[in-house]
Amino acid sequence: MNEDSSRPPSDDTSTEGKDDDPRRPFNPMRTYTEFAGGILAVYVLYFVMGIEFLLIGTLVVLGYVFRQTRFILDYYSYGFARKAAILNAFHATAWFVFLAINVFTIMQTGIPIILPEFESLTLSAPLFVLMAAFGCKNIERMYKPSDEMILARS
Secondary structure, three states, X not given: OOHHHHOOOOOOOOOOOOOOOXXXXXXXXXXXXXXXXHHHHHHHHXXXXXXXXXXXXXXXXXXXXXXXXXXXXXXXXXXXXXXHHHHHHHHHHHHHHHHHHHXXXXXXXXXXXXXOOOHHHHHHHHHHHHHHHHHXXXXXXXXXXXXXXXXXXX
């Protein structure tokens, strides 16, 4: 079964069916490369300056997730894109709260308070926040805002 079998048949003489599809071609390798650099930068800050800078770097990424989510909610009228952006924002916020609480307790006592038996989970939390940023960036590049939404905001 090919990809076109899920779409309804369209009349080749009409041009309006070509503009109805909100998806557009994009290169995910560009996004992978950008966020690989972001991951590297956040963990270099951690190893050079300490765990509090891991928290600060993750907070910057969380701000980016919120900004992208706001952009998607303002300009995109597609249900899946909007729901996925909201899910990414909640997902990133939950992992940031987990990281913030554990970093605070590590700085105070040396032991994370949430799930201390999984030592590497605290250091993996920024990856989950970056994963949400990656998802928002892919939504932005994969879908295009509807013309009505752009004209309404102008």
